[in-house]
Amino acid sequence: MADSTATGARPADEPGQPPKLTTSALADQAPAQSMAQRITPFEVSGGVDESGKLLPVDYEKLTREFGATPINTELLERFERVTGKRAHRFMRRGIVFSHRDLGKILDRYEKGEPFYLYTGRGPSSDSMHVGHSVPFEFTKFLQDTFDCPLVIQLTDDEKFMHSKKLKLEDVKKFALDNAKDIIAIGFDPSKTFIFNDTGGIMGTPFFDNVISMAKRITANQIYGTFGFNSGNNVGEIFFCAVQSAPAFATSFPHIFGDNPAKVRSIPCLIPCAIDQDPYFRQCRENAEQMKCKKPSLIHSIFLPALQGPGSKMSASIDSSAIFLTDTPNQIKNKINRFAFSGGQDTAEKQRELGGNTKVDVPFQYMTFFMEDDEELARIKKAYESGEMLTGEIKQICIKYLQDYVAGFQARRKAVTDEVRQDFFAFKQLTYQGNPNPVKKDSVEEKKEGGKTKVGPGHAKKMSIGRTKPEN
Amino acid sequence: MADSTATGARPADEPGQPPKLTTSALADQAPAQSMAQRITPFEVSGGVDESGKLLPVDYEKLTREFGATPINTELLERFERVTGKRAHRFMRRGIVFSHRDLGKILDRYEKGEPFYLYTGRGPSSDSMHVGHSVPFEFTKFLQDTFDCPLVIQLTDDEKFMHSKKLKLEDVKKFALDNAKDIIAIGFDPSKTFIFNDTGGIMGTPFFDNVISMAKRITANQIYGTFGFNSGNNVGEIFFCAVQSAPAFATSFPHIFGDNPAKVRSIPCLIPCAIDQDPYFRQCRENAEQMKCKKPSLIHSIFLPALQGPGSKMSASIDSSAIFLTDTPNQIKNKINRFAFSGGQDTAEKQRELGGNTKVDVPFQYMTFFMEDDEELARIKKAYESGEMLTGEIKQICIKYLQDYVAGFQARRKAVTDEVRQDFFAFKQLTYQGNPNPVKKDSVEEKKEGGKTKVGPGHAKKMSIGRTKPEN
Numbered sequence: 001m002a003d004s005t006a007t008g009a010r011p012a013d014e015p016g017q018p019p020k021l022t023t024s025a026l027a028d029q030a031p032a033q034s035m036a037q038r039i040t041p042f043e044v045s046g047g048v049d050e051s052g053k054l055l056p057v058d059y060e061k062l063t064r065e066f067g068a069t070p071i072n073t074e075l076l077e078r079f080e081r082v083t084g085k086r087a088h089r090f091m092r093r094g095i096v097f098s099h100r101d102l103g104k105i106l107d108r109y110e111k112g113e114p115f116y117l118y119t120g121r122g123p124s125s126d127s128m129h130v131g132h133s134v135p136f137e138f139t140k141f142l143q144d145t146f147d148c149p150l151v152i153q154l155t156d157d158e159k160f161m162h163s164k165k166l167k168l169e170d171v172k173k174f175a176l177d178n179a180k181d182i183i184a185i186g187f188d189p190s191k192t193f194i195f196n197d198t199g200g201i202m203g204t205p206f207f208d209n210v211i212s213m214a215k216r217i218t219a220n221q222i223y224g225t226f227g228f229n230s231g232n233n234v235g236e237i238f239f240c241a242v243q244s245a246p247a248f249a250t251s252f253p254h255i256f257g258d259n260p261a262k263v264r265s266i267p268c269l270i271p272c273a274i275d276q277d278p279y280f281r282q283c284r285e286n287a288e289q290m291k292c293k294k295p296s297l298i299h300s301i302f303l304p305a306l307q308g309p310g311s312k313m314s315a316s317i318d319s320s321a322i323f324l325t326d327t328p329n330q331i332k333n334k335i336n337r338f339a340f341s342g343g344q345d346t347a348e349k350q351r352e353l354g355g356n357t358k359v360d361v362p363f364q365y366m367t368f369f370m371e372d373d374e375e376l377a378r379i380k381k382a383y384e385s386g387e388m389l390t391g392e393i394k395q396i397c398i399k400y401l402q403d404y405v406a407g408f409q410a411r412r413k414a415v416t417d418e419v420r421q422d423f424f425a426f427k428q429l430t431y432q433g434n435p436n437p438v439k440k441d442s443v444e445e446k447k448e449g450g451k452t453k454v455g456p457g458h459a460k461k462m463s464i465g466r467t468k469p470e471n
Numbered sequence: 472m473a474d475s476t477a478t479g480a481r482p483a484d485e486p487g488q489p490p491k492l493t494t495s496a497l498a499d500q501a502p503a504q505s506m507a508q509r510i511t512p513f514e515v516s517g518g519v520d521e522s523g524k525l526l527p528v529d530y531e532k533l534t535r536e537f538g539a540t541p542i543n544t545e546l547l548e549r550f551e552r553v554t555g556k557r558a559h560r561f562m563r564r565g566i567v568f569s570h571r572d573l574g575k576i577l578d579r580y581e582k583g584e585p586f587y588l589y590t591g592r593g594p595s596s597d598s599m600h601v602g603h604s605v606p607f608e609f610t611k612f613l614q615d616t617f618d619c620p621l622v623i624q625l626t627d628d629e630k631f632m633h634s635k636k637l638k639l640e641d642v643k644k645f646a647l648d649n650a651k652d653i654i655a656i657g658f659d660p661s662k663t664f665i666f667n668d669t670g671g672i673m674g675t676p677f678f679d680n681v682i683s684m685a686k687r688i689t690a691n692q693i694y695g696t697f698g699f700n701s702g703n704n705v706g707e708i709f710f711c712a713v714q715s716a717p718a719f720a721t722s723f724p725h726i727f728g729d730n731p732a733k734v735r736s737i738p739c740l741i742p743c744a745i746d747q748d749p750y751f752r753q754c755r756e757n758a759e760q761m762k763c764k765k766p767s768l769i770h771s772i773f774l775p776a777l778q779g780p781g782s783k784m785s786a787s788i789d790s791s792a793i794f795l796t797d798t799p800n801q802i803k804n805k806i807n808r809f810a811f812s813g814g815q816d817t818a819e820k821q822r823e824l825g826g827n828t829k830v831d832v833p834f835q836y837m838t839f840f841m842e843d844d845e846e847l848a849r850i851k852k853a854y855e856s857g858e859m860l861t862g863e864i865k866q867i868c869i870k871y872l873q874d875y876v877a878g879f880q881a882r883r884k885a886v887t888d889e890v891r892q893d894f895f896a897f898k899q900l901t902y903q904g905n906p907n908p909v910k911k912d913s914v915e916e917k918k919e920g921g922k923t924k925v926g927p928g929h930a931k932k933m934s935i936g937r938t939k940p941e942n
Contacts, residue, residue: 044783056780071769089844095771101767101768102740102768104738104767110909117740125786130792130876138769161704179891184886190900191902193723200897202675218705220702233632247589266587267576268588271590276512284571295572297539298542300609301565309528310518313601324600408655420665423665424665429664
């Protein structure tokens with residue numbers, strides 16, 4: 001992790017000497033005997049000595065531990081030579097004291113090659129103090145010196161996730177307030193871009209729901225629910241929050257309107273295969289804390305792989321699946337060659353003992369794709385009794401799958417890029433809901449009465465406060 | 472985690488009976504003796520018995536373990552009564568077999584209250600098979616039945632993060648291809664919204680960089696770097712990737728243009744306080760794998776709290792900090808009352824022994840806010856020699872801080888919402904860079920020659936392929 005641009009050891013400060021072009025600090029660094037110094041992005045403490053005295057932060061030690069490089073006289077001189085400007089007082093006095101690859105930036109400036117500045121702030125409150133202004137003062141100096149773009153990130157998402165008490169609306173407000181303070185340091189608007197993470201850089205009402213869910217799930221819960229461990233990447237661990245967001249109507253202002261107080265009372269029903277249930281258990285556990293409705297679910301089983309009902313089809317194993325792009329011939333060959341049979345080894349034995357529809361893949365597929373219940377029951381009976389042979393049931397299955405896939409392929413041909421764009425558009429949707437809803441009173445009556453038939457009520461358009469599309 | 476809407480036990484299937492309105496499946500469920508069934512969103516296996524035979528998935532066991540509720544005859548009958556439609560063959564045959572709170576959705580439909588459908592797919596390949604179409608076929612039936620909005624999430628971010636070999640461009644392409652297949656199932660475009668996570672719902676070039684970084688960081692690395700553990704929430708654990716994204720010029724197409732191949736060669740320099748270094752160590756470690764330049768850094772120390780140089784100012788401890796909103800009087804009182812002094816207890820002892828500027832907070836503050844090196848050196852000498860008293864050095868410090876804060880406040884007044892909006896706009900930036908860059912040859916010469924003075928080169932505008940703002 002150590003830099004390759006090490007520029008030598010930093011000279012010790014000489015007390016009582018006038019400030020000079022060196023990193024020797026007037027803001028002197030601490031002695032090395034500090035016992036429990038602790039510096040992370042979340043805690044800054046120089047430690048306490050035996051007598052309970054607060055110790056200054058030992059920045060030299062920190063630089064060594066972090067593997068950064070002290071800024072030395074030679075580098076400061078090069079900075080002044082290349083930029084033609086005097087080093088900032090923070091640099092002259094060791095307040096700006098260490099770096100990584102600063103030399104490479106000076107190389108680029110020297111050659112007129114582009115680079116930019118990036119700094120930021122975690123907007124944890126609306127009160128900035130003079131300590132907060134130090135890195136921004138220095139950044140302004142660098143922007144003035146290099147005449148280059150500057151991006152400033154306000155990590156409102158971070159502060160939201162790290163705080164027990166801060167609400168999302170709090171940190172968003174802090175970000176906007178802090179931005180004004182930062183601007184007042186004196187940045188050039190023509191060269192500076194400021195953004196908050198929950199703003200337009202990636203933030204949307206959808207992302208707000210993602211982070212609101214993420215805040216409520218610990219890594220431990222994810223490990224338990226999904227079988228992950230701390231060797232998984234942080235994207236995998238975070239992702240469940242992304243899959244939760246669509247379960248909240250507030251994620252879709254272009255569909256449901258942008259009044260969250262109203263919109264969050266709208267629940268959803270999630271049809272999914274049973275393996276997706278863990279995501280939504282997690283979601284349901286936290287939904288009410290987010291003042292949203294729990295999503296409802298309805299689960300399906302898996303279409304078995306050709307090899308049998310112990311697994312599901314896999315897109316990466318060609319012989320396990322019938323693809324939506326398969327030709328009639330491919331379908332025929334796959335069923336004939338690969339479909340696990342519940343029939344007997346010989347026609348004679350099949351006639352005698354019959355087949356087992358519980359494990360017979362062709363029969364299982366027909367339960368998915370054949371609409372006619374009576375025909376299906378007839379086939380079941382015939383196959384189990386031995387009246388129908390393996391080859392015969394496969395032929396029927398092949399026909400149904402060929403028909404299904406051919407029907408799909410015909411519709412698929414009509415799906416152009418324009419058709420797709422229409423589905424992806426942030427447009428209003430038009431829907432009716434129940435054309436004959438029961439009046440509230442009738443529903444109560446019905447519930448009490450138990451078996452009263454539901455009568456038609458007012459035809460009410462199922463819509464609430466839609467507004468113009470966002471994003 | 473169990474639902475409150477339990478509808479009773481599921482009747483056992485009767486082999487050989489015709490299909491009827493029940494969850495008894497023709498696609499029969501497995502016997503209970505399976506030994507190593509494993510169902511997560513990432514693995515589906517019914518297990519293997521002692522003889523090595525693949526076992527069917529035991530869905531009843533799964534429903535119990537997940538705490539979901541089997542769909543029983545009563546619920547199916549209610550579905551048909553409320554919707555006025557025959558239950559889908561998947562429901563009749565136990566292919567759609569379990570639920571959570573489906574009753575609540577039927578309640579809402581009955582009353583004409585709004586709800587919506589949500590389903591999705593992880594686009595792990597461009598080949599969808601007939602197994603993938605099962606949940607979508609059923610979803611189409613539900614949309615036709617309920618006449619309600621449907622949102623379909625394509626989790627390209629998930630598939631990217633879970634796959635060693637898939638690139639971001641692969642999963643984005645799969646998402647768009649899969650969308651066409653899904654549309655061909657027959658969804659109604661006026662009621663259906665389809666989106667991919669890395670698309671407009673929250674996805675931006677910035678988000679692409681966030682997830683590209685997240686994929687390369689394990690939770691273990693975060694625990695080590697930030698002192699977190701598995702009790703932290705997944706947002707905290709993920710966040711480092713969000714702080715990395717601005718270090719890549721490709722996050723800002725409105726500034727640098729939208730040609731990633733060119734733009735990713737542009738590095739940044741990050742001025743920050745030293746406590747932020749861990750974020751960017753992580754970023755630097757992975758930057759080159761992402762085909763981007765490592766960011767350079769330049770670190771500052773902390774402005775000490777009023778209580779002394781062992782900690783930094785805290786916005787939540789009023790007496791620790793000088794706020795940018797403090798009045799001249801507040802500043803005076805805070806310095807006089809709270810600023811830790813390196814002086815002696817009495818004026819006599821101070822005259823005799825002098826003060827310690829290394830721990831004296833008023834002196835430390837002056838190293839930050841007083842520009843004049845000679846004046847600062849004079850004060851240092853006077854204070855350390857005992858010529859200057861504690862009260863005197865505090866007065867000087869008060870004056871400098873009052874001036875600094877007053878200057879800030881005057882500029883702050885001019886920052887209106889409109890001014891802020893200009894900084895937040897996705898607009899092109901205008902900058903010049905080095906007005907006199909050295910020609911490449913001269914730089915080489917200079918490096919070889921060692922001390923050659925840098926001469927003016929071509930004045931080159933530091934800009935590359937900017938395009939119109941995105942987002």
